[in-house]
Each structure stands twice: as structure tokens, then as C-alpha cells.
Amino acid sequence: MIQKNRIEGGQIDRSATFKFTFDGKRYEGHAGDTLASALLANGVRLMGRSFKYHRPRGPLTAGSEEPNALVHLRVGARQEPNTRATTAELFHGLVATSQNRVGSLSFDLLAVNDRLSNFLTAGFYYKTFMWPKAFWERVYEPIIRRAAGLGALSLEDDPDVYDKGYLHCDLLVIGAGPAGLMAALTAARNGADVILADEDFRMGGRLNAETFAIDDASGADWATATVAELATLPNVRLMPRTTVIGAFDHGTYGAVERVSDHIATPLEGKPRQILWRIYTQKTVLAAGAIERPIAFNNNDRPGIMTASALRTYANRFGVAVGHRTAIFTNNDDGHRTAADLHAKGIKVIVIDPRPEAPRAMDYEVLAGAQVTDTMGRLGLTFAQVRLADGTERTIECGALGVSGGWNPNVHMTCHQRGRPVWNGELAAFVPAILPAGMTVAGAAMGDLSTAGALTGGARAARAALGLKGREAKMPIAEDAPVNITPFWYVEGASRAWLDQQNDVTVKDVKLSHQEGFRSVEHLKRYTTLGMATDQGKTSNMGGLAIMAELAGKTIPEVGTTMFRPPYTPVAIGALAGRHRGQDFHPKRLTPSHAWAQEQGAVFVEVGNWMRAQWFPRAGETTWRESVDREVLATRGSVGVCDVTTLGKIDVQGADAADFLNKIYCNGFAKLNVGKVRYGLMLREDGIAMDDGTAARLAEDHFVVTTTTANALPVYRHMEFVRQCLVPDMDVQLISTTEAWAQYAVAGPNARRVLEQIVDQDIGNDTFPFMACAEITVCGGLRARLFRISFSGELAYEIAVPTAYGDALIRRIMEAGAEFDITPYGTEALGVMRMEKGHAAGNELNGTTTAANLGMGRMVSTTKDSIGAVLSRREGLNKPDDLRAVGLKPVNPADKTPAGAHLMAATGPVDAAHDQGYVTSACYSPSLGHHIALAFLKDGDNRMGETMRLVSPLMGVDVAVEICSPHFVDPEGERLRA
Amino acid sequence: MIIDHPLLGPRDSSEFTYMGDARLLERPDPEGADAAAAFYEYAYLRDNPAGWHRELWFHEAGDRSWLVVTRNTMTHEISCVELARDVARAQRQSK
Secondary structure, three states: OOOOOEOOOOOOEEEEEEEEEEOOEEEEEEEOOEHHHHHHHOOOOOOEEOOOOOOEEOOOOOOOOOOOOEEEEOOHHHOEEEEEOOOOEOOOOEEEEEOOOOEOOOOEHHHHHHHOOOOOOOOHHHHHOOOOOOHHHHHHHHHHHHHOOOOOOOOOOOOOOEEEEEEEEEEEEEOOOHHHHHHHHHHHHOOOOEEEEOOOOOOOHHHHOOOOEEOOEEHHHHHHHHHHHHHHOOOEEEEOOEEEEEEEHHHEEEEEEEOOOOOOOOOOOOOOEEEEEEEEEEEEEOOOEEEOOOEOEOOOOOOEEEHHHHHHHHHOOOEOOOOEEEEEEOEHHHHHHHHHHHHOOOEEEEEEOOOOOOOOOOOEEEEOOEEEEEEOOOOOOEEEEEOOOOOEEEEEOOEEEEEOOEEEOOHHHHOOOOOOEEEOOOOEEEOOOOOOOEEEOHHHHOOOOHHHHHHHHHHHHHHHHOOOOOOOOOOOEOOOOOOEOOOOEOOOOOOEEEEOOOOEEHHHHHHHHHOOOOOHHHHHHHHOOOOOOOOOOOOHHHHHHHHHHHHOOOHHHHOOOOOOOOOOOOOHHHHHOOOOHHHOOOOEEOOOHHHHHHOOOEEEEEOOEEEEEEOOOOOOOOHHHHHHHHHHHHHHOOEEEEOOOOEEEEEEOOOHHHHHHHHEOOOOOOOOOOEEEEEEEEOOOOEEEEEEEEEEEEOOEEEEEEOOOOHHHHHHHHHHHHHHHOOOOOOEEEEOOOOEEEEEEEOOOHHHHHOOOEOOOOOOOOOOOOEEEEEEEOOOEEEEEEOOOOOOOOEEEEEEEHHHHHHHHHHHHHHHHHHOOEEOOHHHHHHHHHHHOOOOOOOOOOOOEOOOOOOHHHOOOOOOOOOHHHHOOHHHOOOOOEEEEEEEEOOOOOOOOOOOEEEEOOOOOOHHHOOEEEEEEEEEOOOOEEEEEEEEEOHHHHOOOEEEEEEOOOOEEEEEEEEOOOOOOOOOOOOOO | OEEEEOOOEEEEHHHOEEEEEHHHHOOOOOOOOOHHHHHHHHHHOOOOOOOEEEEEEEOOOOOOOEEEEEEEOOOOOEEEEEEHHHHHHHHHHHO
16 A cells, blocks of 8 residues: 555545655645645655754644745746645645755755754854854855755746735634634624635634534534535635735735645636735634644654644544554643544553543553653654653654643734733633734634634624624534643753754753843844744744743743734745736836837836937947937937926916915016926925926916926925915816826927927017917817927927827927937936036935025025025035036046045045035037036035046046036027027 | 725725824914024924824825824824814914
8 A cells, every 4th residue: 555654534535646746756645635644644754854953854733833844845937945745735746845955855964963963052153153254254154054944946937926805804704613613604694794714725623633523513524514504605705725914904914815826837817826905894813722842852753743733634634643653741632632543543652741641541641751752763763751650661653742732823913012911721822912803712712622612703703793682502512621731841851842943952942041041032033943934833832931940930921922924924926916027016108108119219217107218320339329419419400308207287276376486495476477487396404305397377377397206206295285284275286297298399490390380389589488388289289388498409398188199209200300300318318408507316316405506596585485494594504515516527538427526636535525526427429528517515616626536436536627517508598599 | 004084984004105293284484583493393303102193194096185194103093084184274273
């Protein structure tokens, strides 16, 4: 027989046989198996190597709290590391490999670490790899990283799709054990919208793993019938394979549904997983309890697991982990496991340290005895037991079930700052302060009997929904009391594992205490107890208990570490959902995008917009060639540029002009209709925020423009001023950035081009510099025309409704053909504004004032505006404040890069003698050399001075001359032409 | 978190942008004798209470209302949500 440890019974489908491989070896299992149960059925106990010492390990549990049996699941791009074999649902063709080994799983070369364990104790890395310092990055860290750690990433792109979804309900029930099922049933029968989520693929929780009856059916059959009834109700959503990962604010819960992890690859069109955001009025947490182990020497061998895991494998999966089995328990629940296994024909012996252990069994019970050690290199063969009378006995066994009691699963109750309280009767923490809207039922609340869970679930649902009237009659179920004597570790044990995932032993916790770590949070960080994928679900309590004993405190005095979401690890893909690659953030396309693509434009991303950066032509080999040509062609004849991305905010209302007076530091109230004015906005602290233009289209109608990057923050700011600071003004705002396609047409021939497009006279007299108007183009299409110039040339910006943007750019190109009109991108735009000395984002960098920018006189003193008061404070108005200046290199061949700093021509070069810095720099094709815009101390009074421009980072050290920032046409004759 | 918008009902906090202390509504009088000092306090000094806090949220992905939300910074409990414009008007009238 292939599955040599398979026994009768269980909820597996023996008619469906799945073939799978582990480390290349072929096995068979059944539908309903987990990878761990199928391997155990085949007699495979060794499933991994431990984190630090590379000790052989098998599963400790049969659930999501598993610390040991972590494997690589699948191969290639779908390979997932650190997958718990205890929850991985078996499917046909599953491929799993063990991880964290050098060599084979049964002969791991790094197992030598186990022999060096005396040196590799807690804090080993901190203490050892101190010297020589340079060795850390080059030698120690790479070796440690290779030796330690868990699984490996495939380093390929994840081929699967992940979705996000949103659900609403009256009652969310977390966990589908007896309490959760009864809560869901009670709520659903009373008409509430219910979501029942369970991490397992089979609902029923521990009912599937136990042999108790409910009424006259088995617990598992009762669960199946209850789930079937719930499935027929339209107001219930059953979500198996769904882990609720966190309790967030205001009844919001996160949940990961594993839609496709139980099949080899997702079905066509289906996601692998869905991250749900569940909005619920009330929640019943029925997350059950987790059995905790006892620490003793070599308690980590494959074959040693929690007692409940042994009975789960036997009852639910039909697997006898060992045909001779020992149970080491300090409580009566361990004896249930023994009874269940005994009933399955497995030879059982119970070791119970309590002198008064129950003995009336038909199997052997060693009362007052303790397991002191175990044997077996790759799996358990013998347990060493010290009997009540002090004599030793060696017991042959292939499985050893350990029960140190049960910890109610309080995790989710603590996500909103709650901390659990100690219950001495259970020797465990139970929930206390709960997130708003949550009630806890069943074992999670400390009601460990089946009857307690059923009653608790029904009551929790009734309380949550405020149901009145008589309680329904509960089914009859076992109601045994908890009987436990706390017992955490066997005295004298040295290599006794508390945290098997992180290889933390009792000795490590003692060492940590000895070295002065008194806080439980410090213990965790120093020893790594309770870290990594299982977050100490099986190990924390043991560590706390030992810490309390050493400190002479009680366990509640020591307290627990914080529980944080997620409850179990979540794939990054699920958190990202569809937001990855091209879809990581939205991509905004300008109205001329298709046309620009046809021209072969090179694009750059600006605030999610894709803007043409330059338009290369045949024969041009560098971007500079294209940009220089675009600049010279624009200044020589005419160029066109898409400026749609600039923010456009429509301001309307009787108080529109007063409103602009408030947000701009300069005055707008007297601006005539049909005119545009440059405006500078300050923050309330007096620093420049953004600049742009405001065009007055009517007495009560302005169009404000912002820089591309600040379109959103400026709009937000203007709404803040409107609603919060001037709530009585009659003014309305709306962003129209996307509503209008806008092009700058610049150059001496700009008017001649536009005259062919617009329907009215735009001569210099009727439409002078800074004019604006609502016009029509192309024989009737509504449009807006602004005579404004960023380039310094005769220029217009023309806007049409976005739908006509593509048509307009093509019409402009046609009309401009006779002037050899040249499309230009953001680089040429930037070069021309630097040649003209216009400030942009580099200058409005969040540290500069109007005065720094050379616009100090713009800040009106005759009216109040945002930032005006603080712009006048002393600290921002010192004699040697920075002023905007231009720079040109003394040697025309030198570059003057942005980021370089200005120093006196002679004198030290250091931060203490810093005089200023370059904000923007470019090669000016109009002048034939590099130019720069800079801030310089007292810059206004230093024109003509020769200074040293240095950048140690870039190896720059050149002589520069301070000059006006207006390199081209300083008198502004061109733009008024 | 869920913010119960006075006009739109409960909305997820991801639709909002946060700005902080609602005392930003109380912009000092720029003509006042102590304007410089008052604006310094207004621009720079904020309380950061552990407990109840009135703060400004902007419904950026919604109706663009600025709201004054009274939120407990320890528990995220929200006790009151008002339109900032109503609050600002009420403050003016009470002056």
C-alpha cells in the first residue's frame, strides 16, 4: 500500500486520487487532503529544515498557525515560498519542494549549525559580527543571508491576476466552527445579511477534527447540514478559503479569498486571490483556540506535534502519524486525543505530569510523569520519560502529541488597541476590550466545550443584532469542563524549543532575561521569539510564562506582545490587486497624444500626464539636437506645444475678483475684462506656492491656470479658502483642466498662423499682449484665446473643448506649414523659459519667497492675501537674502549644472561659505553657451561679479559671471510685437 | 475609517484628503495690532492631542466639501461631522 499511514474514516474523498510530488518524489493523496496530511499518509514526516540550526522538522500543527512545515509550492513563475503544507489544499499535479537546505532535505550541509548551537544563541549576530567593521557588508551579511531565511522567490513576474472587492453586511461571522455556524444560522434565520468567512476549505472548524456528537449526528455531519442550510438562504454569503486578516476602523474588515489556490492554475478570467474590504454593522468573532505545546529537550523532531493536530489528522484526514503514539498533556483535552486515537486502533500511551491525571482508560497513563528527551535523527523514534518515582523509561513511538492547554484565538480582538486579560481557570488569555461592534463567541472567548460554543454563538448573534424573544433550543452536545494544571516546560531542559520557526529555545529566553531584557516586546526583538510567518501563534505563551517565572511575576503582569494585522501572511499581489505594471497609477493622455505619437515624439511622465518631451527628426542622434532645433525654429519662425496639462480652474461669481485678491499676493480687482494677469500664490507662511495666470473673461468670470504638478493641491487650497476662510463670498470653483485642449503657438509668425484659424481679428491693436477673449475658430467652434507667452516670443494660447483637441493640432500644423511650424516638447519649453528668466517648479521649490524670486514688490500691501502677513516677517527680509539671478560661464564651453553652489571667486569652498545655488540650467541655443538660473545672496547687487560654481558631487568647478536672468529679449519687445 | 458626510452619508476615508487641526478656520485678523504674532501661531503652532480632535478633511474624490470632523485620535471614533463652511459662518456670526 502506497499510503501506508492512511486509516479508515475522515472527510476525504477516497474516490478522487491526486498525484503530487515533494522534492521530486511521487506520492498520492485524496481530494480533501492538505499537502501535510497527504505526506503524513505516505509516511513522510520530515518536511523542512529550521531557520537557524537547520534541524529536521515536520508539521507541528494541522492549521494556519504552523511554524515548521513551510514549502515552496508550484514551480516557475507561480512558485510561492513559505507556503504552509498544513493549509495547502492538495490538487492533482501539485509540486512542492522543501526549502532552507543546502544539499538534500535529509542531509543538509548547514545542519552543522546545530552542532555550533552553543555559539548561535540569542543576540549572536549582534555580538559576533562587530569586527572588522568593513566585513559586515562584504562578508558576514551575504553569508548570513544565504544561511538563514526561509523560502526563495522565483524572481519571475507573477502571471496571476489579483482582484479587490467590497462587501457590505449586517453581520460578519469570522470562523465556521460550532460557534460561528450557530451565530450565522441564528442571524440568517432572523433575516440579517450575513457573511460567514472561514480560512479553511471545509467549513465546520474543530467539528471536522473531533468525534463528539451534536444531537444524534456526528459534529462533522451537523456542520455539513448546517452549511447546507445556510447555502440555501439568499441573505447568507458563505466564504470558505477566506481569511479575515484584520479588524480595522468603523466595522471595516480585510479578508483574503483564495479563489484559485486549490487548483493548479486559475481558471480563464478568474483571479488567484481577492482582497475583500468588508463593511459590516456587527461582527461575531468565532476564531476558535490554538493548542500550545510544552517545551522539553528535542521537542522539535518530525513526528512531535500538538495533540489536537494528531487527532485532526486521524479524524478528519484518516491518517495515523505513527502507529505507536505517545501523548504528553497537562490537561484533560489531551486525553480526548488519546481516546480518539485508541478508538482508531492506534497504540497509545499518555504521559501526564499531573499526579491526579485521569486513569480510568483502557490504555496506559503515566501520571506524574514528564517527557525529558526524544531520539531519532530525521524523525521521532523514542521518547525518554521520567516517571513519578524518578525512574526513567524509554517509549518507542513514531508520533508524540503534546498539549499544554488551549489559547483562545484573541488576535483579531486586539487590532484596535485591545489587550486580552488572564483567565486562571483556563491558564490562558481571553478577550477583554473589543473593537466596536464585535462580540466573541466559542473557544475564542474561552468557552471550550461544544455546547458552550453553540450557545455562545447563538447568543453573540442575538446580542449583535439586538434580537428579542425566546432563544431557540440548542442541540445537545458535550459540555466538559476545562481541567488544566499549567505546565510550560520540563525542568532542566536546555535544547527545548519554544519557537520552532525562529529556533528560539528555553535557554535563549533565559539568556535574554540574564542580559537585561525585561519588556516582553524587547524579548521578542532580541530572541526573535514570535516573529516571522506564524507570529508566534504556538510559541508566545511559553515564552511569556518563562519570562514571568524568571522575573518573579505573574503572566498577566508580563503581558502579551501586540497583535497586529494581518492574521496570516498575505501575498503582496493581493494587496496590489490590479495596480501593477502599467496600471500602477493612472496614465493621462493629452488631446494631442495620438498626433504626437505619429510624429515620433519622445514622452515624459509629468504628474501622471504623458507629455511630448521632444520630437526627434531623421538624422538627429541626440536629444540636444532635437531640442536646440525646436528652440531655434520657434524663435526664428513659429512653434506649437500642447499645454493642456496646466491646471485650469474656473472661478465664477459676483465676488470672483475679491476671491482672487485673497489667493494671489498681487491685485486682481482692477483687472479689466478681456485681460490676463500673472499671479503668484503664497502659502500662509509667506513661501511661494504656485504661479500662473488669471484671465478675466467677464466681470464675474475668471480662468485661473496652475502649474501641471500643482493643479490638484492649488484647487484644494482654493476650495479651502473659499469654504473655510471666506464662506460668505459669492464665488464658485470648478476644475476644467480636462475640459479644454490648449496649445501654445509661439514665435514671430504665430499671429500669421492663427489668423488662418480664428474667426476674428487678432491684430496687435485689437488683441494686444495679455489680451484674452472667448472666440470661435474654424467657422464657429467655441474657443478661448489668451495672448500670453512663456517663451518670450509673440505667443498665444488657444483652447478648444477637449474633443476637438486632436483636430485643432492638425489644423494648426496645416496652417503653419508655410512657416515651417515646429512642434516642440517640454525640453524646448524649459529652455525657452530659462532663456527668458521665468521661474518654474525648480525655483518655486517650497523654500523661496516672492522676494527671493525677485517679485517682492508684487506682494500688495494695500489688501490682505494669503501669506501676505508672514511674508513681511523679519526672518524672510534680511539684507543678504537670496535673489534670483542668471549665470553664464566665463569660459563659454563650461557647463553650469543645477545643484551646483556659488562660492566667492577666491576663498574657501565649504558649506560655511556658500553663497547660493543653481536651480535650473540648460544649453541655450539662442546664445550658444550654457546658462543657469540661480539664487544668490544679495544677488540684485552683484551683477557682473565673477564667482566660482562648484559641485564636488559632479566634479564641477568653473568660473561664472552673475547676470540678469532675462537672457533673451530683456525689454520684452518680441512678445509685444 | 468611515466619515458620515452631512450631505452624502457614510463615505470611506480613502475618498478624503486630510489637512489637520480645524483651528485653521480661525484665521487671524490681518489688520490686528498683534497680527504678526497671531499669524505665526496660526501657521505654525498646532495641538496634537491624544483624544478628541477637530480636524479638516477634504472630500477630494467626492463633492469637494471641506468637512470639520471631530475624531478621537486614540480610537478613531468620530462623534461629529460638519460642513466646514457652516462652521466658518457660525464662527463669523458669533464674533
